[in-house]
Amino acid sequence: MKKFDLIIIGAGRASNLAVSASKMGKKVAIIEKSKFGGTCPNRGCVPSKLLIGYAHVARAIKESNRHFIDSTINKIDVEKIFEETNNYISKIDPAYKKRFNENVEVIYGTGKFVSNNIISVNGEELTAPKIVIATGTKPIKAPHEKAWTSDDIFPLKGEIPKSITIVGSGFIACELANFFSAVGIETKLLVRSQRILSNEDSDISAIFKEEFSKNVDILFDTSIDEIDYKDKQFNLILINKENQKSKHSSQALLYATGRQSNTDSLDLQNTDIQVNDRGYIKRDEFFETNAKGVYVVGDASGEHMLQHAAAQEVNHLGKLLFENESKALKFKYMPHAVFTEPEIASVGITEQKAKELNIKYVTSTTNWLASAKAMSTRLKYPRTKFIINPDTYEILGCHLIGPESSTMMHQILVVMHLDNDIRHLKEMLYIHPALNEAILPAAVNTVKVVEAYKKDK
Ligand SMILES: Cc1cc2nc3c(=O)[nH]c(=O)nc-3n(C[C@H](O)[C@H](O)[C@H](O)COP(=O)(O)OP(=O)(O)OC[C@H]3O[C@@H](n4cnc5c(N)ncnc54)[C@H](O)[C@@H]3O)c2cc1C
Numbered sequence: 120m121k122k123f124d125l126i127i128i129g130a131g132r133a134s135n136l137a138v139s140a141s142k143m144g145k146k147v148a149i150i151e152k153s154k155f156g157g158t159c160p161n162r163g164c165v166p167s168k169l170l171i172g173y174a175h176v177a178r179a180i181k182e183s184n185r186h187f188i189d190s191t192i193n194k195i196d197v198e199k200i201f202e203e204t205n206n207y208i209s210k211i212d213p214a215y216k217k218r219f220n221e222n223v224e225v226i227y228g229t230g231k232f233v234s235n236n237i238i239s240v241n242g243e244e245l246t247a248p249k250i251v252i253a254t255g256t257k258p259i260k261a262p263h264e265k266a267w268t269s270d271d272i273f274p275l276k277g278e279i280p281k282s283i284t285i286v287g288s289g290f291i292a293c294e295l296a297n298f299f300s301a302v303g304i305e306t307k308l309l310v311r312s313q314r315i316l317s318n319e320d321s322d323i324s325a326i327f328k329e330e331f332s333k334n335v336d337i338l339f340d341t342s343i344d345e346i347d348y349k350d351k352q353f354n355l356i357l358i359n360k361e362n363q364k365s366k367h368s369s370q371a372l373l374y375a376t377g378r379q380s381n382t383d384s385l386d387l388q389n390t391d392i393q394v395n396d397r398g399y400i401k402r403d404e405f406f407e408t409n410a411k412g413v414y415v416v417g418d419a420s421g422e423h424m425l426q427h428a429a430a431q432e433v434n435h436l437g438k439l440l441f442e443n444e445s446k447a448l449k450f451k452y453m454p455h456a457v458f459t460e461p462e463i464a465s466v467g468i469t470e471q472k473a474k475e476l477n478i479k480y481v482t483s484t485t486n487w488l489a490s491a492k493a494m495s496t497r498l499k500y501p502r503t504k505f506i507i508n509p510d511t512y513e514i515l516g517c518h519l520i521g522p523e524s525s526t527m528m529h530q531i532l533v534v535m536h537l538d539n540d541i542r543h544l545k546e547m548l549y550i551h552p553a554l555n556e557a558i559l560p561a562a563v564n565t566v567k568v569v570e571a572y573k574k575d576k
């Protein structure tokens with residue numbers, strides 16, 4: 120049996136751990152069943168955001184009338200867009216492997232547990248005192264063999280469809296519907312309820328729904344009743360809440376109805392490792408599973424499902440295992456963004472969550488029109504919503520909708536990271552008239568609301 124200091128199963132973010140441990144002279148085996156780099160650079164965050172860049176330019180041209188500019192798009196070379204994206208993806212696996220030194224054994228194959236500390240891969244057995252599971256997630260399977268999930272478009276093989284139906288209403292469905300519709304592919308988004316991006320604060324998702332519907336053809340309260348695929352086309356029977364049926368056809372059908380754990384590939388029944396009711400691996404605050412010396416990080420734990428969370432966990436686990444770190448990683452906040460048009464960024468709790476938790480809070484929602492840069496976009500919908508603990512001025516949640524929300528949010532994250540008090544955002548100096556200046560009136564209003572609340576008490 121081959122002996123290592125560390126075995127890593129899944130070479131997404133955990134590739135970084137192989138790099139850092141091997142630099143310290145540790146003997147590492149890293150096992151990957153697909154491509155090194157994992158979901159984010161191969162079929163997730165990065166390629167999907169590369170597509171958003173094209174969508175953004177196309178939309179700016181289409182909407183130039185808002186700035187009294189009459190323009191038309193002569194041609195969008197969608198083939199070139201996918202060629203460039205596929206080209207980017209093709210470089211990831213070799214680039215990741217180049218980062219490893221001679222202490223790392225790179226193994227392509229599916230890692231499976233034989234016992235708590237023995238892994239079998241390609242018929243060979245390996246052991247190490249430390250084993251890290253970083254096996255991420257996979258898309259929930261589409262119900263028709265010809266239908267796609269996001270994995271089928273990164274890289275896109277074969278013909279580019281002229282029309283697409285997308286099922287779902289989460290991050291992936293919205294980001295991809297935004298792209299396909301912007302570049303001129305006839306797109307229909309099917310949402311099974313009235314709500315889209317339903318995990319966002321409901322005030323924000325309501326604005327999103329109104330604005331996004333102007334750009335993307337969406338059918339709410341609608342699902343697919345029957346799927347027939349013939350002559351390179353999906354012929355669908357759709358059904359709505361009133362049980363009314365209608366026909367719809369498109370060349371492609373994409374399901375973005377969520378992701379699921381990859382743990383079924385690990386033979387965990389041979390170990391003491393336990394999974395929760397959604398199939399994700401249970402762990403303690405030091406990332407250790409029920410099997411001593413076996414750790415789980417990133418999406419495989421089912422906790423955050425975001426690249427920046429996986430990256431920090433992997434980094435911290437490296438410190439716990441090979442440096443003298445003894446403290447558990449505690450995320451003070453977990454931000455995310457939806458890279459659509461409109462763009463959303465969010466951190467902390469929503470107002471719905473605050474109600475559910477029955478905690479003391481105040482809110483204020485402010486438009487961005489006090490910023491000249493924001494005004495220059497000629498958009499009226501952008502908003503900042505704060506949810507604050509009125510006793511401490513602590514930011515419990517902040518939700519932005521508007522251009523560059525993901526960038527703007529970092530200013531709030533810095534305050535939350537250092538000394539979480541909304542008054543810093545009121546007192547700090549802003550560059551006039553930068554887009555961030557839109558945060559200033561939002562902070563001023565919020566502090567007023569907090570002070571009025573205190574006075575009333
Ligand atoms: C379309 C899309 C867009 C996204 N956009 C964003 C975004 O904008 N921002 C953001 O923060 N997050 C985004 N995410 C989420 C992000 O990609 C994940 O949170 C991140 O990749 C998690 O990293 P990980 O290392 O835990 O898992 P992964 O990157 O999924 O890596 C797990 C690896 O393990 C391998 N594996 C699984 N089982 C085995 C086994 N038994 N043996 C060997 N190998 C195995 C897999 O092949 C995979 O390579 C997006 C995801 C998708 C799908």
Ligand SMILES: NC(=O)c1ccc[n+]([C@@H]2O[C@H](COP(=O)([O-])OP(=O)(O)OC[C@H]3O[C@@H](n4cnc5c(N)ncnc54)[C@H](O)[C@@H]3O)[C@@H](O)[C@H]2O)c1
Binds near residue numbers: 288342
């Ligand atoms: N910008 C980002 O950070 C980003 C972008 C993409 C993905 N991600 C990550 O990837 C994960 C997966 O994204 P996702 O969009 O697939 O999942 P999701 O869980 O965010 O959304 C899935 C959506 O599909 C709907 N749905 C489920 N079953 C359905 C059905 N049978 N018919 C119709 N609708 C159905 C759900 O109501 C939900 O709205 C996210 O949790 C996120 O962490 C992040």
